[in-house]
Amino acid sequence: MAYFSKHYHDPGTEPGTLVAKSETREPPSFHLIDYTEDHLEEVRLVNAADCRDYVIRETRTWIQVNGQVDPETLRNLGELFDLHDLALEDVLNTGQRPKLELYDDRLFLIAAMPFYSGEDLEIVQISLFIGKNYLLCLCPLDEDPFEPVRQRMRLPNNRRFLSRDIDYLLYALLDLVIDSGFPVLEQFGYQLEDLETDLLEHPSQRTLAQIHGLKRELLVLRRVLWPQRELLTSLMRAEDPLIHANTQVYFRDCHDHSVQIIELLESFREMTTSMLDIYLSSISQRTNETMRVLTIIATVFIPLTFVVGVYGMNFENPVSPWAMPELRWYFGYPMVWGIMIAITTGLIWFFKRRGWL
Incomplete structure (x- = not known):
């Protein structure tokens, strides 16, 4: 994982400029769910313009955009939902710090979702725009990570979900993003157990490299997850008509999960630091053992050399x-x-x- 993964414009570029940093491989996919307490409609769309007919309804609409979004598609979404240019720029320039911003009658959130891609740790930026009756979520992954939320919405007679306002859908998505940190930390725990065994039995340069790599990943993870806790604190205390009091209780639960993840993260960081000290002590101990054996051998042969030299x-x-x-x-x-x-x-x-x- 790179130390610095943020995309940015050249210094001096006008604010709100939308410029693609690389060629888009495939056009993004649009997955829309339009729902009320008694009705749920789920459709696949081709482009941003197809969302217009659903947004003007008196229903609640979730538009999920997966894949790399090109500047033209982002501009069309901005015109359709009247989104601020600076917010669109933050969507395009990924690697932003998790945050919450208010723009007139809508909210803009950026969250960080960690996951393991094979053996590599990846952190993807999730961008969310929330209006009175819509939620627009942009995820650069081709595969949709929010399918579990969609499955909950499809359950028959799921009035608890469908009867709530759009801020409850925001909670459900953020809850999935936050909880994705637990499997990642579980994987870190397994790696620490294996490293601890290697450290005690046969420490080597490979063990040292693994400890440094693990410590580096934990540092990067802490850098993106720490401000996410502040984001949830802001949602808990938000005095905004889009965030209702009965939903803030659920954001409080997300905040608790975030605190647990940070505490586990800090514990793992302390463990890697301790393991590094143990490695250095172990190597020093092995050196001392080797020097002791060599000293004993030399001490034994010194008088023998003297006797042989004399005769x-x-x-x-x-x-x-x-x-x-x-x-x-x-x-x-x-x-x-x-x-x-x-x-x-x-x-x-x-x-x-x-x-x-």
């Missing part, structure tokens, strides 16, 4: 009283070996007695 001088003179008489002894060679074996045995016994072996 390797070969000063043999039968006349001189200072000559080495051992060189002419019949058992001189076995005697030197016996001395060296005795020295080695004595040193090993001494080291074991002191607890150094």
